[in-house]
Amino acid sequence: MLHPHEQAAFVDVNRRAPSPAVARFVQYYWHVRWNTPEPYETKVLTHPNVHLVFEAPAPLVYGVDRSLFARRLEGRGQVLGVKFRPGCFRPFTAEPVIGLADRRFPAADFFGPAVEEVSAAVLESGDLTAMVDLAERFLLPRLPAPDPVAEQVAAMVERVTADPVLFRVDQAAALLNVSVRTLQRLFAEYVGAGPKWVLRRARLHEAATRADQGVPIDWAALADDLGYCDQAHLTRDFTAVVGTPPAKYAHSRRARA
Known part of the structure; x- marks a missing residue:
């Protein structure tokens, strides 16, 4: 929220x-x-x-x-x-x-x-x-009968979202010991979103969580921590989804505190 x-x-x-x-x-x-x-x-x-x-x-x-x-x-x-x-x-x-x-x-x-x-x-x-x-x-x-593949996919999502610095689909596939194509197929079938979206969303959650803490943030350092090529990339990504740049979002939190 x-x-x-x-x-x-x-x-x-x-x-x-x-x-x-x-x-x-x-x-x-x-x-x-x-x-x-x-x-x-x-x-x-x-x-x-x-x-x-x-x-x-x-x-x-x-x-x-x-x-x-x-x-x-x-x-x-x-x-x-x-x-x-x-x-x-x-x-x-x-x-x-x-x-x-x-x-x-x-x-x-x-x-x-x-x-x-x-x-x-x-x-x-x-x-x-x-x-x-x-x-x-x-x-x-x-409840339906257990689906072992669903369990496998749940574990995959948990593993690749546990560390927001994991940001490329090929990295996630290598970590999970599957091909990129297999990962994409499993996520479409079971998750309802592609692995690229899941990885990107995990990074945006981390950025929003930091912004909601109400303390000053070094956005360039955070962008680097999250695997973005630079601060501008993080700003574009965050703004495209949330509707406001991350620094402005964080400032509004501090202004209301």
């Missing part, structure tokens, strides 16, 4: 770990509750994950958003999301996950009409633990 300190006054964000029974598929549950006196557009620098979101008026499945996710918040409200591990939504769908990218679908397309009733019950609850319990009890009998 971009500008987290700005939103903290009227947006409450929490996470819950999944139970061991669903942890093969689910990375975590996330909950957002808001109470804003005037409309506010929240923006999220997304990760390579598919989400099931219990929300009004109907639950949706969100594919990987390869740009910047934005949502208009008004009045009071809440949503509960299920963040699937990278690659691990593939067993829930008949098609490659790349077909979900940058799109949202009725959750009933994947989980049947009962998901709408469960979503209503989730949103009526004021207790996060109860909300997560409802979601888990719904998911458990609907």
